[in-house]
Amino acid sequence: MRGEMAVRRFGPYRQTLAWVVAVLAAVGLLAVNVGVYNGMIDFYLTGVLVIAWINIILAVSLNLINGFTGQFSLGHAGFMAVGAYVSGLLTILLNWPFPVVLIIAGLISALIGLFIGLPTLRLRGDYLAIATLGFGEIVRVILLNLKITGGPRGLGGIAPKTTFFSAEIVALITIIIITNIVRSSHGRALVAIREDEMAAEAMGINTTRYKVMAFSIGAAFAGIAGALFAHHQMFIDPRSFTFQRSIEILVIVVLGGLGSITGSIVAAIVLTILPEALRGMAQYRMVVYSLLLIGLMLIRPQGLFGTKELQDFLGYGITKALPKGSARQVASNNGGGDR
Amino acid sequence: MSLLEVRDLTMQFGGLTAVERFGLTLNEGDIVGLIGPNGAGKTTVFNCLTGMYRPTSGEICLFSKRIDGLHPHEITQLGMARTFQNIRLFKDLTVFDNIRIAFHYQINYSLACAVLRLPGFTSEERLILGKTDELLKIFDLYDQRNEIASNLPYGEQRKLEIARALAANPRVLLLDEPAAGMNPHETEELTKLIQWVKDRFQLTVFLIEHDMRLVMGLCQRILVLDYGITIAEGTPHEIQNNRAVVEAYLGEEAL
Incomplete structure (x- = not known):
C-alpha cells in the first residue's frame, strides 16, 4: 500500500526524478574522483571512501546469495578473511602483482565457498545461517592458531597497494558482473529458487547447482574485498573478521533491500559514511546509528529499494524489451507489489 | 509406444505404506485420470x-x-512437467517472468556469455521473449503480463501454472487437482482448456482430480486409488458402476 501511495505522489514525475538523481550521482562520483586525484579530499576521507567501495563489493556479493537466491548466509566475513590472508601472504612472501593477487584471493575464496556450499546449502533458512556462522568462526579460530598467519598477533607489513582508484575499479567491475548475472536467465533461475525452490526444480532448474554457484561467486567477491581491505589497512588480524563483520554486511544488504543491487550500493555508502559523520556526537554516536536503523526498518521493512533497481525507475531494464506504453504499467505494478 | 510406464511402484514413509504396487501405462495422446478419497x-x-x-x-x-x-529437474528436462495441488507460482514475480523462467533449461548461453553480454546472450534472450509472449497470448494472459502473479484471480493463476508447465516443453503433462477451488462454471472452462491444450501441444495428460464432472468428461481411462492400493481401473462408465469404487467413496452401508 505504501508503495502505491508513493507512486501516486510522484507518479508522472518519478521517471524524471530518477534521471535527476542518476545524473547527480554520476556528477558526484566524478567530483569525488577529481577531488581524490588532485588531493582536495584529504587522506582520512579518502580512506573512508576506500572502505565504502569495499563495503559495496561485500554488500553486492552478499546480496547475490541472500537477496537474489534467498539463501541466508552469515559467513561473509569468513570468506573476506580468507581473501585478506591469502592476498596478504602472497604480497609479503612473493610480492606478486596486485591484480594477480586479487584474482587468486577471489579464486581461493570461491573454491572454499564451493566446498562449504555443497554440504550446507542442503540446509534451509535458520539452519543454513547457523552453519555459515560456524564456518566464519572456524576460519577465525584457524587464523588465530596458525603460525604463518601470525596467530593472534596478526599479519603486518602488507604493502599499501589498495588505492581509491583500484578499489573503485574493482567495485565497478563487481557491480557490472553481478548485475549481468542477475539480469540473465541464470539470474532468473536464482530468483526462482528464492521464490519457490520446489517449483523452480519442477521447472527444470538444477537448484543445487545454482545455489552453490551463487554461493561461490558471492564468496569470490568477498575474498577480493578482503584482499583490498588487507592492502588498505596494511595490517590484519582475526579480530577484523568476526561474526560482527558478517552482521554489518548483512545490515547493509537488508537495509538497501534484499534483491536490489542499487539498494546495496546506496546502503553501503550511507552506512560507511554515517558513523563517520556522527563522530562529533562522541559517545551517543552508536545510539543514534542504531535508532536510525530501527526507524528505517519500521518505515520500510523491505529495505530502501525493495527489489527494485535504478534502471526500473529510469524506465528501462526489465521493461526494455516490452512494447511502448507498458513501461508505466510495470512501474505502477511494481509499486503495488513491493511488500 | 508407451510414453510412461510405471511398474509395482511402492512408497513407504517409515511404517506407513502410502502407495502399494501402483502400475500405469500412458500411451501417446492418452488422457488418464487418477481419483480416490x-x-x-x-x-x-x-x-x-x-x-x-x-x-x-x-x-x-x-x-x-x-x-x-533422478532429480525433479532432470525429469522435467526429459519431457514431463507438472502443476501443483496448491498452486506454486513465483508469487512476487510478474506473469511474464513466471513463464520466462520455465524456459531456463532450454537456453544454451553460458554464465560467462551472460556476464560479457556476448551476441549469443542477446539473440537467445530475444527468442525466449518471443516464445513467452506467444504462450501468454495462447493462454489469453497477455494483457496481464506485467501483473504480479499473486494478484491474479484464482482461476487465472491455475491457468498461468499450466502455461508455465508448458513452457518447460513437456510431452507428458501431470496436473494435480487443476479444478481445486473452482466453481462449476470455471471447472467447465478448465475442462475445455485442458482438452484444447492437449490437442494444441500434442500432449499426453495424467491428472488427479476430485471433480467428477471434469474427470468423467475428460478422461478416457481412470484409475481409482484407496489407501494406496489401485482398486479399479477402466473407462469413466465402468468406474461409475464399479462396486468397490462406490464403497471406497461412500462406505459399505451406502450400497
Whole structure:
C-alpha cells in the first residue's frame, strides 16, 4: 500500500526524478574522483571512501546469495578473511602483482565457498545461517592458531597497494558482473529458487547447482574485498573478521533491500559514511546509528529499494524489451507489489 | 509406444505404506485420470513420478528410460512437467517472468556469455521473449503480463501454472487437482482448456482430480486409488458402476 501511495505522489514525475538523481550521482562520483586525484579530499576521507567501495563489493556479493537466491548466509566475513590472508601472504612472501593477487584471493575464496556450499546449502533458512556462522568462526579460530598467519598477533607489513582508484575499479567491475548475472536467465533461475525452490526444480532448474554457484561467486567477491581491505589497512588480524563483520554486511544488504543491487550500493555508502559523520556526537554516536536503523526498518521493512533497481525507475531494464506504453504499467505494478 | 510406464511402484514413509504396487501405462495422446478419497496417495504417486520422492521400490520409465532416482529437474528436462495441488507460482514475480523462467533449461548461453553480454546472450534472450509472449497470448494472459502473479484471480493463476508447465516443453503433462477451488462454471472452462491444450501441444495428460464432472468428461481411462492400493481401473462408465469404487467413496452401508 505504501508503495502505491508513493507512486501516486510522484507518479508522472518519478521517471524524471530518477534521471535527476542518476545524473547527480554520476556528477558526484566524478567530483569525488577529481577531488581524490588532485588531493582536495584529504587522506582520512579518502580512506573512508576506500572502505565504502569495499563495503559495496561485500554488500553486492552478499546480496547475490541472500537477496537474489534467498539463501541466508552469515559467513561473509569468513570468506573476506580468507581473501585478506591469502592476498596478504602472497604480497609479503612473493610480492606478486596486485591484480594477480586479487584474482587468486577471489579464486581461493570461491573454491572454499564451493566446498562449504555443497554440504550446507542442503540446509534451509535458520539452519543454513547457523552453519555459515560456524564456518566464519572456524576460519577465525584457524587464523588465530596458525603460525604463518601470525596467530593472534596478526599479519603486518602488507604493502599499501589498495588505492581509491583500484578499489573503485574493482567495485565497478563487481557491480557490472553481478548485475549481468542477475539480469540473465541464470539470474532468473536464482530468483526462482528464492521464490519457490520446489517449483523452480519442477521447472527444470538444477537448484543445487545454482545455489552453490551463487554461493561461490558471492564468496569470490568477498575474498577480493578482503584482499583490498588487507592492502588498505596494511595490517590484519582475526579480530577484523568476526561474526560482527558478517552482521554489518548483512545490515547493509537488508537495509538497501534484499534483491536490489542499487539498494546495496546506496546502503553501503550511507552506512560507511554515517558513523563517520556522527563522530562529533562522541559517545551517543552508536545510539543514534542504531535508532536510525530501527526507524528505517519500521518505515520500510523491505529495505530502501525493495527489489527494485535504478534502471526500473529510469524506465528501462526489465521493461526494455516490452512494447511502448507498458513501461508505466510495470512501474505502477511494481509499486503495488513491493511488500 | 508407451510414453510412461510405471511398474509395482511402492512408497513407504517409515511404517506407513502410502502407495502399494501402483502400475500405469500412458500411451501417446492418452488422457488418464487418477481419483480416490482424501489421503489415498494420489499426490504421492505424482511426487514419485516427478522425482520429488524416491520410491521405496518399483520401476518408472519415461520414453523407455528409467527415471526413478533422478532429480525433479532432470525429469522435467526429459519431457514431463507438472502443476501443483496448491498452486506454486513465483508469487512476487510478474506473469511474464513466471513463464520466462520455465524456459531456463532450454537456453544454451553460458554464465560467462551472460556476464560479457556476448551476441549469443542477446539473440537467445530475444527468442525466449518471443516464445513467452506467444504462450501468454495462447493462454489469453497477455494483457496481464506485467501483473504480479499473486494478484491474479484464482482461476487465472491455475491457468498461468499450466502455461508455465508448458513452457518447460513437456510431452507428458501431470496436473494435480487443476479444478481445486473452482466453481462449476470455471471447472467447465478448465475442462475445455485442458482438452484444447492437449490437442494444441500434442500432449499426453495424467491428472488427479476430485471433480467428477471434469474427470468423467475428460478422461478416457481412470484409475481409482484407496489407501494406496489401485482398486479399479477402466473407462469413466465402468468406474461409475464399479462396486468397490462406490464403497471406497461412500462406505459399505451406502450400497
